[in-house]
Amino acid sequence: MPGSAGPAAPDHPAGYVLRKLPHVTLLFWILKIVAVTLGETAGDLFGITLQVGYVATALIFLVFFLVVLVSQVNAKRFHAPLFWAVVLGTSMVGTEISDLSNRGVGHGSAQNGVGYAWGAVILTSLLVIVFLVWWRTGQTYDVENIASRKGEILYWIAILVSNTLGTSSGDWLSDDTGLGFRNAFFVIAGIMLAIVAAHYLTNINGTLLFWLAFILTRPLGAAGGDSLTKPTDEGGLGWGTLGGSVALTALLIALIIYQIVQIRRHPLEPLPYPLNRLTGQPQKPNGAVVAPTPPGTGSAARGEAGPANAPDRHVTEPAERDN
Secondary structure, three states: OOOOOOOOOOOOOOOEEOOOOOOOOHHHHHHHHHHHHHHHHHHHHHHHHOOOOHHHHHHHHHHHHHHHHHHHHHOOOOOHHHHHHHHHHHHHHHHHHHHHHHHOOOOOOOOOOOOHHHHHHHHHHHHHHHHHHHHHOOOOOOOOOOOEHHHHHHHHHHHHHHHHHHHHHHHHHHHHOOOHHHHHHHHHHHHHHHHHHHHHHOOOOHHHHHHHHHHHHHHHHHHHHHHHHOOHHHOOOOOHHHHHHHHHHHHHHHHHHHHHHHHHHOOOOOEEOOEOOOOOOEOOEOOOEEOOOOOOOHHHHHOOHHHHOOOHHHEEOOOOOOO
16 A cells, blocks of 8 residues: 555565465456355355254354464465465355354244345444454555565455355345346346456556455355256256355366466565554564565566575574564
8 A cells, every 4th residue: 555654664684575365367366256156055055955054064164264264374475275275264154154144043044133234234344344453553455465464364354254245245135136146146247347347447446446346256156156056947057056066166176276387387476574554664474584685686576486485494584573
């Protein structure tokens, strides 16, 4: 984010931090849509088809989410399978949190909760609070350039809430408005195209457009998942929750392998050592620290095989201040 409110600080002697989060490209959005669609079908598979119930399913998914999240936060560099496992976990947990709060405890679609509309309102308010806290902590909103531990944790909290919000808003759009999942899919897809056009044709803040698109990919995936799993007489393909989940899992694995190959060919460049946006003070990095290299020189600046796949002897762990 431009315009630091605090005094400028000199570059930290540690130099650079290995990147933990991927670039936001077309492949990123395709992977995100597939992951959240799988989260929808897997949630329905456990919660409804297998009649595990929302509470038990939510606990199962929560354990999976916490395990992969802790692994991701403690990792020293970007690992595609781990990163997308966390995104999948936020989708699965978000689906169960949304269903539990909106529908209530039990099996099927019993309406004993707050309802889709109120669920969306509550989650929208919660997401606004998350972004306000994010801003107050002095972390960058630029999701491609998050290099601090605190910034990454806020990033994952925002993703969890936004995926949960996406579930509630998608259910509200398809059920409460009477559009149905197919028409809701086309409405959301139309809004997504408008966001893409706004990105290329207007000066609307890119961070705002990113999070709007990120939220909308969740109901887009939910509507797409319903299109795969619902019976043909309801407008779906009739694959069922099991068939849909298996197909989406295979597709997600194939796309992750493709991303791994691409990153090996074009390694992710490291990021400058993180500084607090408000105070200019150094922060605790979220990835391995690379020995200092002058900007514009050496593999650390170019993102070549050295920093992306650097052995341990090229990594340092200096003392940091977590601000």
